[in-house]
Amino acid sequence: VRRRQDDFAPGRQHEVHHRGLTDYFAITPLVDDGAVQVGPFAIECRRTIHHIPTTALKIRAAGRCLAYSADTAFDPSLIAWLEDGDLIIHETNLGVHTPYAALAALPADLRARMRLIHYPDGFPDSNDAIARLRQGDRVRV
Secondary structure (H helix, E strand, C coil): CCCCHHHHCCCCCCCCCCCCHHHCCCCCCCCCCCCEEECCEEEEEEECCCCCCCEEEEEEECCEEEEECCCCCCCHHHHHHHCCCCEEEEECCCCCCCCHHHHHCCCHHHHHCEEEECCCCCCCCCCCCCEECCCCCCCCC
8 A cells, every 4th residue: 555645744643553562472471380382392491590580491392402591590400400401501600690610510411511601701711611602603402
């Protein structure tokens, strides 16, 4: 439909269409006690220990599992929850976050499947017990 220039003239009344999130997305709430199916993905979630509410995720598809810690203090029960991931993305940082030393002390087979994110600026290259993810990296799950 072509619009005429006078359709946009000052003072001309136009119908306003208010849109919300559900006009653009199919919302599927996550649950704390099981998996939610979204297309080919089964998604599980769990709260983490952080002053701002954050949620760890496990995403399963095609017989593989991506596990993501979200921001969290070091939590052995979260590590146990994530450990069946084929790829585990875990944060490490200062303050209320997971200290690198705690992750570096985990068993080698677990660290081999882990990649670090949210590490602080100046994170030493000598911290190589766990590979880091960097912008632009591609990792196969």
